[in-house]
Amino acid sequence: MSTSTFVGFAALLVALFVWFRKPSKASSSTPLPPGPKPLPVLGNVRDLTAKELWLPATQWGKDFGDVVYLHVFGQGLVFLNSPEAVFDLLDKRGSIYSDKPQLIMICDLCGCKNMVAFTGYNEQSKRHRKLMHQAFAPKVINTYHPLMISETHDFLRRLIADPSGYMAHTRRYSGGLTLSVVYGYEAAPHDDKFLAMAEETVDLLANRIASGGGIWPVDILPFLQYLPLWAPGAGFLRNAAKWKATLEECVEKPYEYLKESMKSGNYTQSFCSMLLDENKATEEFEFDLKWVANSMYASSMDTVITTIAHFLLAMMHNPEALAKAQKEIDTVVGSDRLPDFNDRSSLPYVDAIFSETLRWGVPVPLNLPHRLMEDDVYNGKFIPKGSLVFGNIWAIVRDERIYPKASEFIPERFLEEVDEATARRRDPRNYVFGFGRRQCPGNYLVESSIWLLMASMLATLKISKPVDEEGNVIEPKVEFKNPVFRIPTPFKCDIRPRSEAVLNVIRQNTA
Structure with a gap:
């Protein structure tokens, strides 16, 4: 039997199973939420795209409402397109x-089932969240401030020395900070083994393992996981084995470094060392700690990179906002030092730029899916058990009813006097870090680090569109190819120090 015939026959079997399976009792009397018209048996296969799925999903919201239902081979997909819907259901x-x-490819074959983002809602996920809360609760974040300040100053030094490498410097900043916070590890200035390992893991997760929304043929046709490795069409199995080995090495090696450092007594206090000091190191505890630690630095890197890239784009396109922020910093902080966390409450416009960058840039436009554990009815519509539920963050932060002129970068929208309910509804932090019990537990750490980085860049840099040899402005051109993070492709940007005085301050802080 040829490969194409084999796969076609398998697809037919699955289609027949979906076609004849008995529907839920609730579905016979309560309609599903509206959505694009599906094909018989196949469902909405043609409506889905691996690239920027949040864009068609947002259009579905405009066409069909706050809750939209699709299915692929009977697997329900639900898109929530308003604050009310995400808070009512996911919160x-x-x-x-x-x-x-629990997708076969991601969780079983690639070995991601123990990462925080992929664990089921069970005792393990509750243990994970408890560990992260111990180390990343708001009251603990200030203990990491010295690390953030040190990494920020190093970032500025590297950026001024090589402005064209801004993406690499941001990646180095994010990875170095997270390795310091999580493992107490100080990354080498160049070619660091753990940084390289982390970057490879992040690339695998975002661009290969979870590409196309993370749904692979084997998730629809589970028997494909039993194909012999030599069989035609089994390339995904061979790749999964390699990716799993890479991921597990990324989990084990930094943790081994930490344990050896603690054994010798020569270590820096960190997320892992603090929890090892405070808890009995049982086999289960250490297993959980290793995977939580890995999840932290695997998940934070692209969030920081995406946000800073959009910050640079925003400053190039909105020089008046850059000038206004720099005037505020000059007035409050002066020119003899760099901003720090004590200045934050006195820099409302800088904070507004931070909030608007989170909204306008939205690092993860389509929240990673939740899985509904039992049949539910919402606003008279039936949502079947097992449906994958996506919070459409892009649709929310581009909603003109909440953010007038939503496509424009307008920091002033966060300085308007509004009531508490409106302020909460507008705050992008309530959306961009996820929802409910699966909200990113490291959001306070990520927010603090990005704020300091932005404030320091505003204080020290001229950021503008580049010009060619004839003095013509070069408009930045970007694409968004990552299926999970809205990371722009590299673009040209003119970055230089504001003054000689700024250079002296940076040298003093990075000597």
Whole structure:
């Protein structure tokens, strides 16, 4: 039997199973949410795209409403397109909407099932969140401030020495900071083994393992996982084995470094060392700690890179906002030092730029899916058990009813006097870090580090569109190819120090 015939026959079997399976009792009397018209048996295969899925999903929201339903071979996909829908379901009904899909390719074959983002809603996920809360609660974040300040100053030094490498410097900053915070490890200035390992893992997760929304043929046709490695069409199995080995090495090696450092007594206090000091190191505890630690630095790198890239784009396109922020910093901080966390409450416009960058740049436009654990009815519509539920963050932060002129970068929108309910509804932090019981537990750390980085860049840099040899402005051209993070492709940007005085301050802080 040829490969194409074999796969076609398998697809037919699955289609027949979906076609004849008995529907839920609730579905016979309560309609599903509206959505694009599906094909018989195949469902909405043609409506899905691996690239920028949040864009068609947002159009579906405009066409069909806050809750949109699609299916692929009977697998329900639900898109929530408003604050009310995400809070009502993913937050208020979190007890049944907090599970994660246990996809065969990602979880079993590639070995991601123990990462925080992919664990089911069970005792393990509750242990993970407890560990992260111990180390990353708001009251603990200030203990990491010295590390953030040190890494920020190093970033500025590297950026001024090589402005064209801004993406690499941001990646180095994010990875170096997270390795310091999580493992107490100080990355080497060049070619660091753990940084390289982390970058490879992040690339695998975002651009290969979870590409196309993370749904692979084997997730629809589970028997494909038993194909012999030599069989035609089994390339995904061979890749999965290699990716799993890479991921597990990334989990084990930094943790081994930490344990050896603690054994010798020569170590820096960190997330892992603090928890090892405070808890009995059972086999289960250490297993959880290793995977939580890995999840932290695997998940934070692209969030920081995406946000800073959009910050640079925003400053190039909105020089008046850059000038206004720099005037505020000059007035409050002066020119003899760099901003620090004590200045934050006195820099409202800088904070508004931070908030608007989170909204306008939205690092993860389509929240990683939750899995519904039992049948539910919402606003008279039936949502079947097992549906994958996506919070459409892009649709929310581009909603003109919440953010007038939503496509424009307008920091002033966050300085308007509004009531508490409106302020909460507008705050992008309530969306960009996820929802309910699966909200990113490291959001306070990520927010603090990005704020300091932005404030320091505003204080020290001229950021503008580049010009060619004839003095013509070069408009930045970007694409978004990553299926999970909205990372722009590298673009040209003119970055230089504001003054000689700024250079002296940076040298003093990075000597």
